[in-house]
Amino acid sequence: MTTSFIRSDDFAAFLTAMMEAVPVYGPVAKRSRFVFERLEAPDELRLDYDVTILPPKKLFFPPAQDLLRFDEAGVEAALEPTEKVLLGVHFYDVKAIDQTDLLFSERNYDVNYMGHRETTTIVASNIQNVSGRAFFASVGTDVQPEGHDAFLTAIEGGYVFETRTERGEALLGYGAFQPATDAQIDEAARVNAAALEQCPEKLEHGTEEIATKVRAAFGDDELWNELAADCFSCGTCNTVCPTCYCFDVQDTWNVDQSGQRTRFWDGCLTEDFAKCSLGDGGSENFREQRGQRFRHRIMRKATYLNEKLGGPACVGCGRCSAGCTADIADPVRVINRIMAS
Amino acid sequence: MEHQCHWNEVANIFLxxxxxxxxxxxxxxxxKHFTLKMSDGQPMEFEPGQIVELGLLGYGEIPIGFASSPTRTESFDLVVRSVGRVSGAVCKLEEGDTVNVRGPLGHGFDLDKLRGRDVLVVAGGIGLCPTRSLIQYILDRRDEFERFVLFYxxxxxxxxxxxxxxxxxxxxxxMEYHETVDNADPSWTGNVGVITTLFPKVQLSPETRAVICGPPIFYRFVIRELDAIGIPRENVFVDLERRMKCGVGKCxxxxxxxxxxxxxxxxxSFADVQDLEEAF
Known part of the structure; x- marks a missing residue:
């Protein structure tokens, strides 16, 4: 694959040409924050964003996704993926996409995710501003981001564009790219390395050490109840997490007697996530206490999936830390506390 | 990305x-006890202990264990307890109505570990439904198993x-069938008491393979009895129930x-889940 350079002055024309050919999604401003949206104009793209409110998984695993549509004539799958480009994904979110790619494709291959995923060309980009709760430099450091087709790094006067796949290579045709010089390549490497030095939060221990000690703390009910004492069971930590992928499924009717089976994001912190009805008004909630639910999330992030994923199911974006109303969700604080005990 | 398959070549697991x-x-x-046939005439091929997502379009899906043996290929049985939106709607259905199914799903009883062995099935309440699949299987292939004891x-x-x-x-x-009820009525002449009161009635070998399915509280008391007999925990099989949506390991x-x-x-196998703090 190749490494190219495009001048800042030529970048808008590159975006415009690409947007004319294919829908392009990227980070755009939403009041004081950022979201991944379809670009309507090249100047909407904000590669200087720190972190988006929701992770880019929403393109492959939408918050509400119809699985089936049905009417009196029968039932059919609702999936209709279209080719698109997702531009400006930070490396921690690429790592998260790698995880959901694996989890949705292993064992029972889920076309409803993979259809959208496989029709998406992903261009990662360097982190120009670091969010206030990020810790991506100290989590899962052995795991490299894989599932992107190209990597864009802003340097003086333009962007270095490294292609990783044929799909990434194909994007070169939309812009006035020229081969990058060694100096430009070196500068891009320096810029990306520098971002890793700017995380405001930091895990103090390695992945395996954390996994072992956090798993061993499972039975410490006092600890988990205390950590979760202020939990509202709102599930915000789940909702904003790039590696959470649990969902609920509900059927709804339309006025014309047709309907759809839809999956909605769900979260293991919500009270009824593991609750079963037993009939006669009785129920069994397999994670009834807030502490049990809080513990399940930390176990999922720090231990349960490590073997499968090759690292923790957390990429250090800091969205949960920033999103938590009670400010108790921060994995760094929870894990560092357990490690110190 | 390295994937073995592509989205447009793979069946939708939710269809x-x-x-x-x-x-x-x-x-x-x-x-309500339903006997079903696939509308396309194909047999439902499954193993005892596996589950199916039983669905009604417009209502949703619920996971249900097969209540009949795959040796009986004409049809298959599902028993539905009316407890919610989907099960309530399903329980209003009658002969001739249609439903949707996805499955078989999951991992059933490991029959190879039961063949040639004494088998004890301990079922509580609705736990008799998924174990009935195994019970029928054993009765249909009786010579493949040794002594067969059922507690209900x-x-x-x-x-x-x-x-x-x-x-x-x-x-x-x-088979040696023993039953009990927690609370008798005047018509009942059999054993009264919780499931563990049946254990003194039979002498079981520590070589017995045991299968347990019942309400959440049931397991720890039955396991205690099996431990007392000396049945190793890898020879004890538990059929567990949880809230379930997708049935395919995603939700x-x-x-x-x-x-x-x-x-x-x-x-x-109980040995595989006994150290899971959330299992029992």
């Missing part, structure tokens, strides 16, 4: 198949399921620690 109800019997005040506990006599089966099993030479609802009941189970 159900249609089945037709050939018989519907109200088994208890809340449980119900809260009350009127809540006993499969009355015709029970009447048949009570006098059967091929997360049925997790017990790091296990997904829908794909790793619902049948587990």
């Amino acid at each position: 159900p198949r249609e089945a037709t109800i050939v018989q519907a019997v109200q088994a208890t005040p809340t449980e 506990g119900s809260r009350e006599p009127c809540l006993q399921l499969f009355g015709d089966d029970l009447a048949c099993w009570r006098g059967m030479q091929e 997360g609802h049925c997790q017990i620690n790091d296990k997904y009941v829908c794909v790793d189970g619902p049948v587990f």
Whole structure:
């Protein structure tokens, strides 16, 4: 694959040409924050964003996704993926996409995710501003981001564009790219390395050490109840997490007697996530206490999936830390506390 | 990305198949016993202990264990307890109505570990439904198994399921059937007490393979009895139930620690789950 350079002055024309050919999604401003949206104009793209409110998984695993549509004539799958480009994904979110790619494709291959995923060309980009709760430099450091087709790094006067796949290579045709010089390549490497030095939060221990000690703390009910004492069971930590992928499924009717089976994001912190009805008004909630639910999330992030994923199911974006109303969700604080005990 | 397959070459795991109800019997005040055939005439191929997502378009899906043996290929049985939106709607259906099914799903009883062995099945309440699949299987292939003992506990006599089966099993030479109810009524002449009161009635070998399915509280008391007999925990199989949505190991609802009941189970060797803090 190749490494190219495009001048800042030529970048808008590159975006415009690409947007004319294919829908392009990227980070755009939403009041004081950022979201991944379809670009309507090249100047909407904000590669200087720190972190988006929701992770880019929403393109492959939408918050509400119809699985089936049905009417009196029968039932059919609702999936209709279209080719698109997702531009400006930070490396921690690429790592998260790698995880959901694996989890949705292993064992029972889920076309409803993979259809959208496989029709998406992903261009990662360097982190120009670091969010206030990020810790991506100290989590899962052995795991490299894989599932992107190209990597864009802003340097003086333009962007270095490294292609990783044929799909990434194909994007070169939309812009006035020229081969990058060694100096430009070196500068891009320096810029990306520098971002890793700017995380405001930091895990103090390695992945395996954390996994072992956090798993061993499972039975410490006092600890988990205390950590979760202020939990509202709102599930915000789940909702904003790039590696959470649990969902609920509900059927709804339309006025014309047709309907759809839809999956909605769900979260293991919500009270009824593991609750079963037993009939006669009785129920069994397999994670009834807030502490049990809080513990399940930390176990999922720090231990349960490590073997499968090759690292923790957390990429250090800091969205949960920033999103938590009670400010108790921060994995760094929870894990560092357990490690110190 | 390295994937073995591509989205447009793979069947959608959420797309159900249609089945037709050939018989519907109200088994208890809340449980209905359905006998089904696939509408396309194909047999439903499954293993005892596996589950199916039973669905009604516009209502949703619920996970249900097969209640009949795959040796009986004409049809398959599901018993539904009316407890919610989907099960309530399903329980209103009658013979000739259609439903949707996805499956078989999950991991059933490991028959190779039961063949050639004494088998004890301990079922409580609605736990008789998924174990009935195994019970029928053993009875249909009786010479593949050694001694066969069944314990069945119900809260009350009127809540006993499969009355015709029970009447048949009570006098059967091929199996040793013992039953109990927690609370007797005047008609009941049998054993009264929780499931563990049946254990003193039979002498069981520590070589016995044991299968347990019942309400959440049931397991720890039955395991205590099996421990006392000296049955190693890898020879004890538990059929577990959790809240479940997708049935294919994605939605997360049925997790017990790091296990997904829908794909790793619902049948587990007790040795594999005894250290999972969330299992019992």
